[in-house]
Amino acid sequence: xxxxxxxxxxxxxxxxxxxxxxDHLTELDSAIGDADHGSNLQRGFAAVTAVxxxxxxxxxxxxxxxxxRQLISTVGGASGPLYGTLLRRTGxxxxxxxxxxxxxxxxxxxxxxxxxAQLGGAKAxxxxxxxALEPAVEALGESTASFAAAREAxxxxxxxxxxxxxxxxxxxxxxxxxxxxxxxxxTSSALLVATLxxxxx
Amino acid sequence: MSRGSLGDGGKLVGIVLVSxxxxxxxxxADLAEGLAGGGTTAPVAPAGGTPDGGLGTSSELITEAxxxxxxxxxxxxxxxxxxxxxxxxxxxxxxxxxxxxxxLVDAPFVEGAIAAVVTASAGGDLDAVVAAASEAYDYRKx
Numbered sequence: 001x002x003x004x005x006x007x008x009x010x011x012x013x014x015x016x017x018x019x020x021x022x023d024h025l026t027e028l029d030s031a032i033g034d035a036d037h038g039s040n041l042q043r044g045f046a047a048v049t050a051v052x053x054x055x056x057x058x059x060x061x062x063x064x065x066x067x068x069r070q071l072i073s074t075v076g077g078a079s080g081p082l083y084g085t086l087l088r089r090t091g092x093x094x095x096x097x098x099x100x101x102x103x104x105x106x107x108x109x110x111x112x113x114x115x116x117a118q119l120g121g122a123k124a125x126x127x128x129x130x131x132a133l134e135p136a137v138e139a140l141g142e143s144t145a146s147f148a149a150a151r152e153a154x155x156x157x158x159x160x161x162x163x164x165x166x167x168x169x170x171x172x173x174x175x176x177x178x179x180x181x182x183x184x185x186x187t188s189s190a191l192l193v194a195t196l197x198x199x200x201x
Numbered sequence: 202m203s204r205g206s207l208g209d210g211g212k213l214v215g216i217v218l219v220s221x222x223x224x225x226x227x228x229x230a231d232l233a234e235g236l237a238g239g240g241t242t243a244p245v246a247p248a249g250g251t252p253d254g255g256l257g258t259s260s261e262l263i264t265e266a267x268x269x270x271x272x273x274x275x276x277x278x279x280x281x282x283x284x285x286x287x288x289x290x291x292x293x294x295x296x297x298x299x300x301x302x303x304x305l306v307d308a309p310f311v312e313g314a315i316a317a318v319v320t321a322s323a324g325g326d327l328d329a330v331v332a333a334a335s336e337a338y339d340y341r342k343x
Binding site: 036040072081119169170 | 251255257258259260261283284287288290291292294295
């Protein structure tokens with residue numbers, strides 16, 4: 001069973017991973033975006049860590065909705081509302097249970113990812129974070145949740161964005177010149193799924 | 202006030218202008234108010250850039266601006282691109298972040314802002330303001 005502490009550890013590991021990889025994410029974003037993905041997420045996750053310490057929410061759903069709200073209000077770029085929506089919708093889907101099963105988390109994440117797709121009007125293959133998130137929730141499954149499989153699927157999904165042409169966001173203005181670069185959003189999504197797998201193992 | 206389809210007891214629709222740049226949002230607000238001049242002007246508030254003066258979108262500046270222009274007749278929000286669009290959509294989906302009757306307008310930023318402010322200043326209701334701003338897309342320039 002996964003409790004509020006599990007989700008706090010996930011988000012704190014995610015903040016550390018974003019810190020570690022910030023330069024790499026910004027480098028990817030300087031090729032096809034506006035070169036702020038790493039620093040934006042760093043600011044957002046630092047704020048998430050701070051608010052979780054201060055308010056200490058007691059259920060998995062409350063941890064995720066509070067974290068999502070914080071990302072929406074502090075990131076400043078498109079990844080704020082997108083990741084914020086992912087966490088908030090996942091948190092709301094978990095309700096106010098004190099503990100959840102991995103299968104319940106998988107189902108809630110599926111709802112969160114669907115909300116991201118709806119918000120951005122994007123689908124898999126558009127060279128966005130969905131290229132990592134959709135295969136991850138597929139691999140996670142609903143009955144026999146496998147975090148390791150989700151991690152692998154997200155990483156493969158992020159790598160698979162390299163040959164794609166961007167159809168959403170700032171990168172889409174580049175047309176064919178967006179081909180050959182790994183999508184920064186899919187890369188940060190794979191990072192978040194990887195930290196989830198780490199904390200779950 | 203005697204012009205237009207006055208909505209709710211003389212209350213005017215508020216306009217929020219969300220840009221990645223504080224200067225762009227403020228300048229478009231000035232432009233729209235200037236062109237709507239000659240009488241009562243509807244409340245307009247820019248929400249540009251991040252609170253520290255950088256380029257980007259701030260949900261806090263947007264909610265503050267929306268509350269500042271809300272007279273009870275609705276608030277029309279015009280946005281430039283990317284995170285401005287997504288942040289307003291997200292705030293609307295949350296339900297309780299923006300005043301009742303707040304609407305994201307699908308319109309070109311500058312031309313839409315002018316149409317919205319002129320229409321709101323003439324006493325148009327929220328539907329009229331949204332329609333006027335959206336119609337700015339139909340005006341071809343070449």
